[in-house]
Amino acid sequence: MSENKFNVYVEITEDKSGKLSKFIQDVQSKNFEALSYASEYFEVDKHLDIDLSASESDGIHNLKFYAWGSLVVENFISFLFDELGAITVEAAVFIGDCGEYDFHFADEDEEDSFTEYDEHEWNWLEDPSIDWESENIVLSGKFENYETRDELADELIDLGANVQSSISKKTTLLITGNKVGASKLNKANELSIRIISESELMEIIECV
Structure with missing residues (x-):
């Protein structure tokens, strides 16, 4: 089970x-x-x-x-x-x-x-599913499952996502690795942008 x-x-x-x-x-x-x-x-x-x-x-x-x-x-x-x-x-x-x-x-x-x-208009729970084609994604930190950040970016682009170099009001998702940049994390929180970790990303990608 x-x-x-x-x-x-x-x-x-x-x-x-x-x-x-x-x-x-x-x-x-x-x-x-x-x-x-x-x-x-x-x-x-x-x-x-x-x-x-x-x-x-x-x-x-x-x-x-x-x-x-x-x-x-x-x-x-x-x-x-x-x-x-x-x-x-x-x-x-x-x-x-x-x-x-x-x-x-x-x-x-x-x-x-x-x-x-x-x-229903949910108060705290975000829809955990990801519609890749509607996502504007920023990456921050070092990712254990990828040799370079560009390698992860290419995989996300293949899924249909748009990968940005910096956070803006159009950003919908911040994916964080180790040693994530504090400025990006703070800005994402200020703009109420969804944040997921690399481990959470890997769980989602495994089911694509």
Whole structure:
């Protein structure tokens, strides 16, 4: 059975933010005994035996992890609402090695839920798919899988993308390698340009 890639954004009520923090801590330390309360929703020692990456910005928590395909995303979302005080959840699950994305939006109003990315104005989750022919791409840093930056640029051009030498308002994607230039990174953030790493790029290219 393959692993599926979860990317989940969670807005939590302020008075319950500590419960989510404790959940993250227990998952990262593989403290399955403390996580037993989640067993009503999924097999804890199986589905939470994961490497969980977590970050928080302006009260919005981002959880990233791989889980076995038997973890039902609706069950995980129900757990976030019922046990951890979620107000809004946006999730993308990439199914299989080269499968497809399964999108989910849900909030406290059960009637307000969406399972297609273009059905709803998403707050935090970007559509992770790439339409190469519509992308204006800038490269920054040293790339481990390519001898030169030009080699990567040529591959992206073959996919239909336009590769730029510098970031502008027309730039849609910044791809970063090691030792990425701080000025390009800062400008991309200022212009709200999507940024992906070389490892994320390689996952996408493998499925082209």
